[in-house]
Every structure is written in C-alpha cells, then in structure tokens.
C-alpha cells in the first residue's frame with residue numbers, strides 16, 4: 133500500500149505512535165509518506181520506503197495567523213497525486229482530518245480519490261474538540277473520515293458521548309511498544325551510576341501541560357522521599373515546568389529533583405527507574421505509562437480516562453483519585469518499600485505490556501483496517 137501519514141511531529145504520544153506506525157509499515161513493505169511541518173521527532177534521517185514531505189506555510193504580512201491547515205491540504209493533494217497514495221492516515225482530527233477532507237475534495241474535482249483514516253488521540257476530543265470554536269469542524273471531520281480509530285475504549289465512548297455516533301464506527305486500536313526497545317536488561321544503568329544504587333529513582337515523562345498535574349508529581353515524590361531515600365527525574369518540557377520547579381523549591385527538595393528537558397530516547401532512562409508517576413487529570417491512553425510498564429517499571433497514577441485500560445490496578449501499578457497526593461504517595465511507598473512486591477509488579481508489567489500492546493500485533497490491526505477500507509484490488 134502507499135500511505136500518507138500526518139501527525140504533530142514534535143514531542144508527544146500521538147507523534148510517537150504515528151511515526152512508529154509508519155516505520156513498522158515500511159518494514160512490512162508499504163511505502164509511507166509523512167506529510168507535516170517538521171520531520172517527526174522519532175523518525176531517523178533515512179529508512180527504506182519512508183519519505184518526508186515538509187509543509188511550508190510561507191510568510192505573508194497579511195496573514196497574522198498563517199493558514200497551516202490549507203497549506204497542509206495543498207501538500208496532501210500534491211503528494212497523493214505525485215505518489216499515487218491510496219490512503220491518508222491523520223493523527224488528530226483537527227486540523228489534520230479537516231485538511232485531508234479538503235485535499236480529497238480537490239482530488240474528486242479531477243476524478244481522483246483517496247481514503248481517509250483518522251486516529252483520535254485524546255485532547256482533540258476531550259479538550260480542544262469540545263471548545264465551541266472547534267466543535268462543528270471536529271464533528272464534521274470525524275463523520276467525513278472513512279474509518280476512525282480511538283486509542284482506548286474510554287476515548288471511543290467519550291467521542292460518541294460528545295459528538296454522537298453518526299459517523300463511521302470507531303475501532304479501538306491501542307498504542308503500542310517495541311518490546312526490543314523497552315527492555316530493561318538491554319541498557320547500562322546510567323542513572324543508577326549517576327545517583328547512587330541505594331536511591332530509588334522515581335520518574336515522570338510528559339509535555340508538562342496542566343492536564344499532567346506536574347505539581348502533584350513533585351508533591352508525591354516529596355512524601356516518598358521523607359521515608360525512602362530517592363530522587364525524582366522529570367523528562368520533557370512544557371508550560372508547567374516552571375510550576376514544577378517552583379514546587380520543588382517550596383518543598384525544599386530542589387537538589388534531588390532533576391529536570392532533564394526533552395529527550396529523544398527514553399528507554400535507556402526508564403531502564404534505571406523504579407517507579408513511574410503519572411497523576412494526570414485525564415489521559416486517553418498514557419503511552420508514557422505503557423513505555424514504563426514495558427521497561428518493568430510499575431506505575432502509580434490516576435484512575436482517569438483510559439489509564440485503567442493500560443495499568444492493571446494492583447498488579448502492574450496502583451491507580452488513585454485525581455489529586456489524591458497522599459494516596460499516590462502511600463501507594464508509591466507500598467511498592468518501593470517491599471522489594472518482593474516491586475519485583476513481582478515489575479515482572480507482570482513487562483509481561484502484560486508485551487502480551488497486550490506488542491508493536492507487531494497492533495500494527496497488524498491498523499494494516500487490516502486499511503485493507504477493509506480500500507477496495508480489494510489496491511491492497
């Protein structure tokens with residue numbers, strides 16, 4: 133198949149999933165064209181059968197807000213025609229699926245066509261899409277797609293609740309991991325060497341948006357650190373990083389909290405972690421939690437959104453109410469304070485992540501969805 137993929141190319145779970153899906157599809161012999169404004173962050177510079185088409189918005193004094201969505205539609209139209217793509221797979225309804233619809237309408241003017249698949253990742257539905265300025269276009273984009281996927285049952289239900297179920301049915305296809313990459317035994321214990329083997333390493337990875345509740349991460353850690361000598365490693369960057377740094381200063385623990393910023397490769401760091409904290413307000417799936425579990429790191433987080441579909445509460449981690457810092461701190465101490473329990477959780481986490489979310493199984497689900505969407509002669 134010849135497939136176009138559009139995603140947000142900067143740091144974030146949806147870009148990671150879209151890019152790794154494209155890489156896996158190319159591995160299977162498909163031709164994959166990424167169409168976006170920057171090279172996706174997890175895409176190496178060259179891989180066979182993978183092409184990158186940059187969307188250039190240009191600059192014109194009249195445009196206070198350069199119309200990226202239209203530039204994207206034009207690039208999609210051009211790439212589909214030039215490379216005879218059969219389908220466009222958009223990650224995020226807005227603006228990507230809306231641009232793809234425009235591109236398809238332009239193609240239809242000349243008797244051509246392309247199939248549209250949209251994967252919903254979360255905030256396009258739960259936050260942005262329900263804003264009155266975006267609601268109608270989000271609903272329209274969903275309904276005009278040939279196939280829709282959501283990254284969790286929670287997100288499927290939430291999409292139906294918020295937008296109705298008039299469009300195509302929504303298939304749930306979970307996020308996935310490459311078991312060879314998220315393998316604890318494969319990496320040297322870099323962080324353990326840095327912080328000392330006697331200290332527990334708690335870790336958080338996110339884009340530090342308010343939905344991640346990063347102050348809670350620091351507060352949970354502060355309570356744990358009072359009982360067990362430990363360090364907190366914060367990976368990523370975003371609007372609430374200053375708030376998290378401030379919280380660490382207020383609590384007097386700034387010397388044991390490391391903010392590492394955005395990093396491309398998380399697996400070598402996860403391999404040294406003892407506990408992953410994800411106290412999000414809402415999480416449609418929680419790819420970072422899955423990457424932690426696959427690396428044998430139990431997760432303490434919230435029972436919000438799709439996280440209970442990823443973390444088996446009591447088995448591979450512990451989930452508590454949103455904002456319940458004391459409960460999450462107690463759960464963390466329970467896991468870290470009992471070496472036998474930690475080992476069992478870590479073992480189950482590794483197994484469960486591989487059984488339910490292995491890359492090859494999930495990519496096959498996307499592949500068969502593509503095949504169902506396309507007429508038989510072009511698959």
Ligand code: GMT
Nearest residue numbers: 144145146253254283415416417418419
């Ligand atoms: O978590 C974020 O804020 C980033 C966002 C994104 O656009 O990448 O992540 C969303 O998509 C991921 C991949 O499907 C999911 O694993 C995350 O749970 C989801 N984020 C939220 O729902 C807040």
